Amino acid sequence: MSTSNLAHEVLNVLQLVVGEKNKALHEPSFSADDQQSLLECLKSGYVSTVSNYSTEFEREITKVTGAKNVVVLINGTAALHLALLGIGAKDDKEILVPSLSFAATVNAIRYTGAIPHFVEIESDALTIDVDKLSNYLRHTMIRKGGMTINRFTSRQVIALLPMHTFGHASRIDELLALAEEFNLQIVEDAAESLGTLYKGKHTGTFGRVGILSFNGNKIVTAGGGGAVLSEDDDLSALIRHISRTAKVQHAWEYFHDQLGYNFRLPGLNAALGLSQISDLNNKVLLKRHLYSKYDEAFASIRGVKILKEPQYSYSNYWLQTLVLDKADLNLRNEILAVCTNEGYGLRPAWYPLHKLPYLNQFPSMNLEVTENLYSRIINLPSSPQIVS
Numbered sequence: 001m002s003t004s005n006l007a008h009e010v011l012n013v014l015q016l017v018v019g020e021k022n023k024a025l026h027e028p029s030f031s032a033d034d035q036q037s038l039l040e041c042l043k044s045g046y047v048s049t050v051s052n053y054s055t056e057f058e059r060e061i062t063k064v065t066g067a068k069n070v071v072v073l074i075n076g077t078a079a080l081h082l083a084l085l086g087i088g089a090k091d092d093k094e095i096l097v098p099s100l101s102f103a104a105t106v107n108a109i110r111y112t113g114a115i116p117h118f119v120e121i122e123s124d125a126l127t128i129d130v131d132k133l134s135n136y137l138r139h140t141m142i143r144k145g146g147m148t149i150n151r152f153t154s155r156q157v158i159a160l161l162p163m164h165t166f167g168h169a170s171r172i173d174e175l176l177a178l179a180e181e182f183n184l185q186i187v188e189d190a191a192e193s194l195g196t197l198y199k200g201k202h203t204g205t206f207g208r209v210g211i212l213s214f215n216g217n218k219i220v221t222a223g224g225g226g227a228v229l230s231e232d233d234d235l236s237a238l239i240r241h242i243s244r245t246a247k248v249q250h251a252w253e254y255f256h257d258q259l260g261y262n263f264r265l266p267g268l269n270a271a272l273g274l275s276q277i278s279d280l281n282n283k284v285l286l287k288r289h290l291y292s293k294y295d296e297a298f299a300s301i302r303g304v305k306i307l308k309e310p311q312y313s314y315s316n317y318w319l320q321t322l323v324l325d326k327a328d329l330n331l332r333n334e335i336l337a338v339c340t341n342e343g344y345g346l347r348p349a350w351y352p353l354h355k356l357p358y359l360n361q362f363p364s365m366n367l368e369v370t371e372n373l374y375s376r377i378i379n380l381p382s383s384p385q386i387v388s
């Protein structure tokens with residue numbers, strides 16, 4: 001089989017921009033401060049779920065994001081799970097969610113028993129297409145006593161769950177207006193967008209509730225971890241409560257007032273997250289610089305484009321994204337094969353969630369853009385240390 005020019009041109013760019021080090025898709029990097037922080041946590045003896053480091057980490061996240069309340073948890077998926085329980089997600093409630101996302105987004109909906117209802121994205125921004133969604137809701141929903149009911153399933157639609165794809169903010173103002181009109185709560189999956197601002201304000205702080213992730217491949221890692229952000233004191237308190245087995249505080253009694261979870265972030269993870277997050281701004285700048293380098297290098301190559309932040313987004317460029325001009329699965333796979341073979345950590349977009357065997361029976365808009373983009377997107381090596 002002869003390989004196309006384009007695959008080799010992409011490889012040339014990677015050799016030029018990335019070189020021989022930091023070839024992975026996204027690698028964490030650790031400083032002497034990180035080691036120090038972990039060591040101090042060990043010495044404190046409080047390495048587990050009761051630790052000042054968790055409180056300190058929450059305070060730092062509050063500073064960085066401007067969120068009123070922050071609860072740190074074991075990972076982003078658990079954060080989304082509890083955020084959804086907190087807003088009343090349960091059996092027979094529907095939640096509008098893009099199909100282009102990591103499986104965890106929709107898994108968290110399913111953990112609560114609620115039903116994902118898949119919505120379309122824009123091809124330029126990879127986030128929810130608000131015009132199409134607005135039009136769709138007008139034709140698909142009935143308003144009844146302040147509730148929004150899906151006329152085809154008779155289920156109530158309670159929330160809209162935007163995801164800030166690869167670190168680019170969704171059209172938040174338009175989503176908020178639509179959510180208000182249809183009486184929907186907004187739950188932001190900001191797992192990928194720590195450091196990303198929408199019109200100057202941090203993503204994850206616009207909806208009723210938002211979540212972050214500190215997984216090893218995210219811009220800031222705690223080894224594993226997540227956070228729930230909310231302006232709502234009661235909602236935050238509820239999420240904190242159920243994350244620690246719903247035990248009612250008492251000097252000796254083990255009284256649990258509802259079904260709870262063991263989702264608190266251990267101190268060791270918080271200690272790492274705390275020192276890592278102090279370097280966030282620097283990492284965002286490096287990743288934005290990496291974007292410029294890729295953009296420049298790909299400018300002269302026909303048939304592909306590097307995804308640029310929309311003008312309302314100050315993006316963290318969590319994952320750099322190459323988009324083929326035309327849907328061509330063979331070409332996409334060839335680029336992946338040629339570059340992967342040389343050790344570069346490329347990957348395609350997630351398989352469209354609405355086509356996965358355990359999710360394909362759930363309601364959905366027409367998702368032709370999502371399906372088309374699946375054969376056009378390739379994420380490129382994106383570690384900040386590539387340009388440091």
Ligand SMILES: *Cc1c(COP(=O)(O)O)cnc(C)c1O
Nearest residue numbers: 075076077102104105191213215
């Ligand atoms: C990483 C990620 C999550 C889950 O975070 P974990 O900390 O890995 O559980 C959820 N949603 C999206 C979009 C993500 O990228």
